[in-house]
Amino acid sequence: MNDRLTRAGLTDIADKLETGERLSLDDGVRLFACPDLLALGWLANREREKRHGARTYYNFNIRLEATNVCVASCLFCSFARLKPGDPGSYTMSLEEAWDKVRQRAHQPLTEVHVVNGLHPDLPFDYYLELLRGFKRIRPNLHLKCFTAVEIAFFADLYGMTDEDVLRRLQAAGLDSLPGGGAEIFAERVRRKICHDKCGADRYLEIHRTAHRLGMRSNVTMLYGHIETMEERVDHMLRARALQDETGGFQAFIPLAFHPDNNQMRKLPAPSATDTLRVHAVARLMLDNIPHVKAFWIATGVETAQLALWFGADDLDGTVQEEKIYHMAGARTPETMSTSAIRRLIRVAGREPVERDTLYNVITGPEAQDDAVALVQ
Numbered sequence: 001m002n003d004r005l006t007r008a009g010l011t012d013i014a015d016k017l018e019t020g021e022r023l024s025l026d027d028g029v030r031l032f033a034c035p036d037l038l039a040l041g042w043l044a045n046r047e048r049e050k051r052h053g054a055r056t057y058y059n060f061n062i063r064l065e066a067t068n069v070c071v072a073s074c075l076f077c078s079f080a081r082l083k084p085g086d087p088g089s090y091t092m093s094l095e096e097a098w099d100k101v102r103q104r105a106h107q108p109l110t111e112v113h114v115v116n117g118l119h120p121d122l123p124f125d126y127y128l129e130l131l132r133g134f135k136r137i138r139p140n141l142h143l144k145c146f147t148a149v150e151i152a153f154f155a156d157l158y159g160m161t162d163e164d165v166l167r168r169l170q171a172a173g174l175d176s177l178p179g180g181g182a183e184i185f186a187e188r189v190r191r192k193i194c195h196d197k198c199g200a201d202r203y204l205e206i207h208r209t210a211h212r213l214g215m216r217s218n219v220t221m222l223y224g225h226i227e228t229m230e231e232r233v234d235h236m237l238r239a240r241a242l243q244d245e246t247g248g249f250q251a252f253i254p255l256a257f258h259p260d261n262n263q264m265r266k267l268p269a270p271s272a273t274d275t276l277r278v279h280a281v282a283r284l285m286l287d288n289i290p291h292v293k294a295f296w297i298a299t300g301v302e303t304a305q306l307a308l309w310f311g312a313d314d315l316d317g318t319v320q321e322e323k324i325y326h327m328a329g330a331r332t333p334e335t336m337s338t339s340a341i342r343r344l345i346r347v348a349g350r351e352p353v354e355r356d357t358l359y360n361v362i363t364g365p366e367a368q369d370d371a372v373a374l375v376q
């Protein structure tokens, strides 16, 4: 591989990685520009295997989007409807939302991941009750709910500080924050694609606060639209800087832009090679974030399998119902059984490991076999 790294012009970066020296913005941009995808993948895989060997994590989760009513006008979004009553808009009653968990009483679920639109009329109690109800129905379920963008919106709408919102949600059962809403941190891009929602500094500040309050979170990056390579690396460096302070991020999740049914539909979807490159560069830049997730719904199943050799060590989970990507043209299934996830990891030459949201390993082949039987 040494010859290949030399031909790819990556020896100095390979040396830095070997000695534990941090990669710079310039290094990241060079990695994106390197035409030898396999050399890049080799480096990323080395870092992945240092941390996780062949292990590849997944969880038994459900996604729930309780409302798609959203006052924000993000150009990339195909899911949101501006007002209650607009065609295609919906808001679940609390009973309907709780039913999604009740109906799965027979499944060994460990996580509910909630992402919503920014609804202008719901009372704060709706969200508190949503969480309390999930915990009443299933006290051990981990509630990974509400992006930092939603937290900022609640604070502004209900006249609270971001910290008060987090504390009250935490008291009602919130366990961690998902990574959504990060898009691209650079101001130039945010002004164009999501000008009327919480900015990068506030997104990061909310994660900082959540970490201080004892919660873990993830951080995402929406790629493959109008961002430059510098802006991708800058995004990763801002996440890395916060992680140096708090250590609270568990996973970095690149999200491939899907162009159907939104205002950026003229743009092509990112290629599989770009997806592999983004996961690889993320693994190399983010020396302090333990996991890089290839979200199979967004990457496509086959590309997610390949990404397991390009830095990724996690696939998210069973998901079971997903609207944001499917309304934007995703051709992936909306759900995958744990047996299918385990099989696709094995076929890719990796070792499947079921985890909970906090990456505690779920042991016991019986539990996994049950899970297999139940979701099929």
Ligand code: V47
Binding pocket: 076, 077, 078, 115, 147, 177, 178, 179, 180, 181, 182, 183, 218, 219, 220, 222, 253, 255, 256, 257, 258, 259, 262, 295, 316, 324, 325, 328
């Ligand atoms: O914030 C919206 C993105 C995110 C599109 O934390 C789009 O474990 C592509 O954040 N094309 C929500 N992306 C999903 C999300 C997520 C997913 C999986 C795991 C986790 C986690 C978080 O989806 C949004 C936005 O960045 N998104 N529309 C689109 N057309």
